[in-house]
Amino acid sequence: MKLPHLNELTTAYRYYAYGRQALVEALRLANVLPGDEVLVPALICKDVLSSIHTVGAKPVFYQVDKTLAPVLLPNSSLIKAVIAVNYFGFAQDLEPFFDYCRKFSVKLIEDNAHGYLSANIDGVLLGNRAPLGITSIRKTMRIPDGARLHVSDKQLSELLPDQLQLNEKPLGTRYLLQQRFSKVERLTRLPLLRWARSIVRLRRFLLTGEFITTSTTLAETEVVVPVGPRESSMKEIQKLDEQAEVKRRTELYDRVSSALDKSKISPVHGHLPENCTPYGFPFFGDTEAAKDVQRLVNRFGVEVIRWPDLPEAVVADAPDHYSNIWLVNFL
Ligand SMILES: Cc1ncc(COP(=O)(O)O)c(C=O)c1O
Incomplete structure (x- = not known):
């Protein structure tokens, strides 16, 4: 059995329903107060902004290049925390962030929402590399909720609130059906999930006139209230055969990569780094290529x-590589 890495032993965890809730707690532990600023990549989803908004802070964006690494980390005396993202479960190089945080005495938060079970080339679990980290486990597993706050800084871990009470709700029919469909689909190759998704979209279209739900600006300013996850989701997390899941995801990455070898898309990454458990296969391409x-x-x-x-605030001037990024989701 692989021995846990030193900081896996010292990292304290708390579980929440969603990653954005864990992020609110991370920002509070980083002592981000109303009127402060938080440095966040411009290539980000609206949910992350809702966490920043909830603590009364303002986002300051930094750009990332096509390798999804930061171009330049701007400075301001109001910045109290920096968010570094492990996009799609691939380890972000944290060295520039550590340098920045040392220089300006701000706290680093490793946003590992996409990277449950993923580690860097030294075998350190993602989310555990900075004083504070978050992981949205529900993005890697078919569960209705489940996310984690990682606190690796000893002093901060002393300020950590108790684990919030777990919710007694069951997983729910939708998730049980999805789990079953997914198992049958993997065994028989019958596209049950795809059919189910089409039915859901058709129903949505008939009810709302739209096939896919689009979030509004409101999603950026929603107030996020941290709550505990369902006990039923936590049981699923404990039951997961992690080694089998890591194997499934890494093998799928190779198979998808080979299948797309001659297509018009450009993979975001040239290869799968050692110890990386990918959220999926990220690529750049237009809508036709994605189809x-x-x-x-x-x-x-x-x-x-x-x-x-x-x-x-980002969409109007977004460079092409922000708007034509896609993911073959391995869920
Ligand atoms: C990079 C990143 N961070 C945080 C979150 C928030 O996670 P959750 O949806 O579990 O709140 C997301 C959600 O998409 C995300 O993509």
């Missing part, structure tokens, strides 16, 4: 999704 990719990966029972739903 082609969906056709090519249908046989693996996986779905192509667009990420992120960019913040309003």
Whole structure:
């Protein structure tokens, strides 16, 4: 058995329903107060902004290049925390962030929402590399909720609130059906989940006139109230065969990569780094290319999704590589 890395032993965890709630707690522990600023990548989803908004702070954006690494980290005396994102479960190089945080005495938060079970090349679990981290486990597993706050800084861990009470709600029919469908789909290759998704979209279209739910600017200013996850979700997390899941995801990455070898898309990453457990296969391409990719990966029972739903302040001047990024989601 692999021995846990030193900081896996010293990192304290608290569980929440959603990653954005864990982030609110991380920002509070970083002592981000109303009127402060938080440095956040411009390539981000609206939910992260809602956490910043909830503590009364203002987001200051930094740009990322096509490798999804920061271009420049701007400074201001109001900045109290910096968020570094492990996009799609790939370890972000934290060295520039550590330098920045040392220089300006601000706290680093490792946003590992996408990277449950993923580690860096030294085998350190993502989310545990900075004083504060978050992981949205529900993005890697079919559960209705489940996210984690990681506190690796000894002093901060002394300020950590108690674990919030777990919710007694069951997993719910939708998740049980999805889990069953997904198992059957993997065994038989019958696209049950795809059919179910089409039915859901058709129903939504008939009710609202839209096939996909689009979030509004309101999503950026929603007040996030931290609550505990369902006990039933926590049981699913404990039951997960982690090694089998890591193997499934890493093998799927290779198979999807080979299947897309001759397509028009550009993968975000040239290869899968050692110890990386990917959220999926990220690529750049236009809508037509994404449709082609969906056709090519249908046989693996996986779905192509667009990420992120960019913040309003970013969308107008967003460089192409923010708007044409897609993910073959391995859920
Ligand atoms: C990078 C990132 N951080 C945080 C979150 C928030 O996670 P959750 O949806 O569990 O609140 C998301 C959600 O999409 C995300 O993509």
